[in-house]
Amino acid sequence: MSLDTLYTAETPEGIALSLRPAGLVARGLAYLIDFAIRLGIFVTISFAVGMMGKMGVGILLIAYFCLEWFYPVVFELTRAAATPGKRVMGLRVVMDSGLPVTPAAALTRNLLRAADFVPSFYGAGIVSMLWRHDSKRLGDLAAGTLVVFSDQVSLHGSLPVAEPQAPARPLSAREQMAIVSWAGRATRLTPERFEELARVAEPVLGPDTTGASASQRLLGVAQWVLGRRNGAGAADARGGAGR
Structure with missing residues (x-):
């Protein structure tokens, strides 16, 4: 049995893309970085609205909701296709066809983090990532997305070996x-x-x-x-x- 961490996707143009799915450790570290950033933003907002009474509490609840559910979506729809934590770890989110992630897919994969959290501490998501060779959690399965390493690749490589052959006519x-x-x-x-x-x-x-x-x-x-x-x-x- 051979072990292969590469995921091959084919685009509609017939181009084969070799993607390297990110595993539990890389994604876990990215989550911790993002959690620290979100916590810092939340604490800053809490200090800013601390003297506003009930209105401040309302603003704080709205801020918590947005940070929890829309923080990842907003960043994944940028050109980098990654939250700050994922960018630090060299990760990005793509469709499992290798194409850029769509708004619907980004929203779906992040809203379904609630399912990944079951029964607690992302238990279902961790089991899914460890079980599958492409390290997809439940949200990724539903949205058709992948978290991959964003290493740059070259579209043109060296030419395969072949016996030189003259063309049948002059070429421009x-x-x-x-x-x-x-x-x-x-x-x-x-x-x-x-x-x-x-x-x-x-x-x-x-x-x-x-x-x-x-x-x-x-x-x-x-x-x-x-x-x-x-x-x-x-x-x-x-x-x-x-x-």
Whole structure:
């Protein structure tokens, strides 16, 4: 049995996203940081309205309600998609498709913290996070959300190794850029989408005499565009271009 903490999601465009769900410890520490911030705000407001009598009590109750239920929602709908505590821990909230969290999902996951709290001290939520490989609590399950580490990723990687292949016709600069960009996304696209896009470029591949897939042949063209002519896909591009 292999252990894998990665969660793979596929966007409607066919791009495969590898997300790393945050576990109990990281999320627990983020919650404690947010709790300290909310407590500080509540204490400050209580001092400010302490001399206002019943009106002050009413304001304090409204402040408590907003801090408890809407503090996370407001921050999760920002560009960072995270409360201050989550940002300190390098976390963010996304939909389980990898897309940005929606207002409805943010509201649902936070209102259902009441269910996670059952029977006490977030018992149900803790059990759910420990049980599932994606560390979803009950609110996340209902809202279709994930709390993940927000490590930056590169949309373009190194080109896969392929035998250089000359295109069937001269390529414009724009076409060369498109092919190299496509090849650099080999690890970001699902195999099906990668092959589908390669078939779009079949006119520049010429007749197939090797039985290789369209994607493998187009990868060869990408290597050729980069100046690699010696039959080794891993050769240095500048060295190949100088020949």
